[in-house]
Amino acid sequence: MWFFNSPQIVFGEGALSYLAQIHGTRAYIITDAQMVAFGFVELVQQQLAEANIATRVFAAVEPEPCLETVQRGAQLLREFAPDWIVGLGGGSAMDAAKAMWALYERPDLPPDGISPLEYLGLGSKARLITIATTSGTGAEVTWGIVLSDTHEKRKLGLGSRESLATIAIVDPQFVMKMPPRLTADTGLDALTHAIEGYSATWHSDFSDAMCLQATRLIFEYLPQAYYDGNAAAAREKMHNAAAMAGLGFINSMCALAHALGHAFGGAFHVPHGRCVSLFLPYTMEFAANAGHYRYADLARFIGMDACDVEDATHKFIAAVRALETQLDSNTNAASLGIARADYDAALELMMDHAENDTQIVASPRQPERAELRKLFEYAYVGKPVDF
Amino acid sequence: MEKLKFGSAEWLQALHDQLNASEAYADAAKSWEGDFYFVVEPDGALTQPLYLYMDLWHGKSRAASIVADPNSMTPAFVMSGKYAKWKQVVTAKLDPIQALMTGQLKLKGNMVMIMKNVKAAQEIIKACTRIETEFEL
Numbered sequence: 001m002w003f004f005n006s007p008q009i010v011f012g013e014g015a016l017s018y019l020a021q022i023h024g025t026r027a028y029i030i031t032d033a034q035m036v037a038f039g040f041v042e043l044v045q046q047q048l049a050e051a052n053i054a055t056r057v058f059a060a061v062e063p064e065p066c067l068e069t070v071q072r073g074a075q076l077l078r079e080f081a082p083d084w085i086v087g088l089g090g091g092s093a094m095d096a097a098k099a100m101w102a103l104y105e106r107p108d109l110p111p112d113g114i115s116p117l118e119y120l121g122l123g124s125k126a127r128l129i130t131i132a133t134t135s136g137t138g139a140e141v142t143w144g145i146v147l148s149d150t151h152e153k154r155k156l157g158l159g160s161r162e163s164l165a166t167i168a169i170v171d172p173q174f175v176m177k178m179p180p181r182l183t184a185d186t187g188l189d190a191l192t193h194a195i196e197g198y199s200a201t202w203h204s205d206f207s208d209a210m211c212l213q214a215t216r217l218i219f220e221y222l223p224q225a226y227y228d229g230n231a232a233a234a235r236e237k238m239h240n241a242a243a244m245a246g247l248g249f250i251n252s253m254c255a256l257a258h259a260l261g262h263a264f265g266g267a268f269h270v271p272h273g274r275c276v277s278l279f280l281p282y283t284m285e286f287a288a289n290a291g292h293y294r295y296a297d298l299a300r301f302i303g304m305d306a307c308d309v310e311d312a313t314h315k316f317i318a319a320v321r322a323l324e325t326q327l328d329s330n331t332n333a334a335s336l337g338i339a340r341a342d343y344d345a346a347l348e349l350m351m352d353h354a355e356n357d358t359q360i361v362a363s364p365r366q367p368e369r370a371e372l373r374k375l376f377e378y379a380y381v382g383k384p385v386d387f
Numbered sequence: 388m389e390k391l392k393f394g395s396a397e398w399l400q401a402l403h404d405q406l407n408a409s410e411a412y413a414d415a416a417k418s419w420e421g422d423f424y425f426v427v428e429p430d431g432a433l434t435q436p437l438y439l440y441m442d443l444w445h446g447k448s449r450a451a452s453i454v455a456d457p458n459s460m461t462p463a464f465v466m467s468g469k470y471a472k473w474k475q476v477v478t479a480k481l482d483p484i485q486a487l488m489t490g491q492l493k494l495k496g497n498m499v500m501i502m503k504n505v506k507a508a509q510e511i512i513k514a515c516t517r518i519e520t521e522f523e524l
Contacts, residue, residue, distance in 0.1 A: 001491065002489065003489070110499055112499045112503070117487045117494050118494070156502065202485060355415055355506050360506060361482075361509055362482075366509075368411060369410075
């Protein structure tokens with residue numbers, strides 16, 4: 001028994017106008033200050049006004065939403081009593097909206113206890129709409145919630161299948177003006193989702209379909225979106241690809257690159273997409289060294305030639321590295337300007353957090369602690385994994 | 388190696404020993420605090436529930452026993468499921484986390500502790516799979 005969960009996805013040019021058709025009375029928009037400045041909040045409010053829905057805005061979500069922010073936002077929801085909650089932004093705002101929704105419906109719940117292992121009973125007070133303004137996390141279609149525990153310096157992989165949005169808006173108008181760096185970081189996050197979702201031990205035919213197509217679209221369109229900000233078609237394809245990658249991984253889980261990336265990001269506050277994609281080739285090599293060659297399917301699907309699955313796997317890993325280089329992304333931690341002494345000082349804590357990250361459970365190869373240390377060390381200097 | 392009957396005192400002692408000998412479990416569960424009932428619900432040849440108690444604390448199993456009266460203890464966590472599902476998990480045919488996520492096994496307790504220690508749960512099941520186990524038909 002397993003699942004494939006998906007919200008209703010409204011995609012393509014003009015998708016936002018669908019909000020004018022929904023039914024309700026009060027909507028709380030959870031977002032960040034940038035979305036207000038870009039005029040995106042106003043666009044959403046206009047559509048909701050067409051549906052006679054009153055709105056209020058919480059625009060204080062930080063880049064790494066913390067437990068306290070979510071608690072504060074939930075209190076505001078309780079005061080306003082919305083029947084719709086709208087997460088507008090990148091993954092941070094959408095994940096914060098999911099968590100606030102859970103706490104709005106369940107005031108007894110600590111935010112770091114939002115778990116897929118128990119029934120929460122969400123949906124009696126409000127439903128969720130997600131609107132993606134980057135092409136990366138796929139948070140608009142996932143039930144995952146990543147929050148920061150600032151006391152433990154740890155990113156927490158939380159979530160409940162009940163925290164899935166009812167409606168996910170994937171409208172390319174929101175991503176047409178993304179700057180190159182954000183385009184690359186978020187696009188590589190999507191690629192990491194697709195690859196890890198495909199290789200995770202919980203994969204299925206349904207999740208495989210999403211991950212395969214997402215991988216193909218990303219390899220084809222991400223460089224174009226990065227180099228040419230006016231490439232509307234490439235932007236739209238990447239927006240769809242990120243959502244598809246999100247559907248893929250949330251229904252099969254991510255893997256070791258996310259576990260290491262969460263731990264690294266929690267310690268050094270590097271953007272999420274940069275974190276997970278940095279560790280991706282190393283963790284793929286680690287899995288391949290133990291005979292996990294599912295990556296060969298991805299290689300074949302994007303049109304690579306190879307003599308066998310092992311050859312295809314290593315060519316695909318090389319292609320991932322080449323893409324990262326093409327996008328001027330970091331392929332090792334040292335290139336981020338992190339001093340070796342600082343990295344070493346954080347290593348034990350990063351290992352602790354990676355070891356117990358929720359995304360490690362479906363990794364095709366589980367590292368022992370000594371191997372985990374070596375993975376972090378190899379990723380710092382950029383050494384191919386030979387164990 | 389002699390096969391031990393699943394859910395017996397000998398089997399539970401073997402699990403206790405496996406956990407205490409496991410460096411991987413000690414690492415993964417070093418911050419874990421909470422005792423458990425593992426409840427095997429009647430199914431097939433099993434006509435009465437089994438209550439397996441383990442006191443798990445900072446990477447070690449401090450105690451393990453078969454409990455006749457479930458009201459005699461109030462553990463922090465209760466993990467329960469039918470015999471057939473436990474068999475699938477213990478023989479690595481069903482992922483324990485997926486089993487929990489699909490309601491095939493159930494878990495009650497402090498979800499904050501659980502969400503921050505997921506690897507520990509995996510290591511417990513790995514320890515189970517290392518025991519040569521005999522199951523009822």
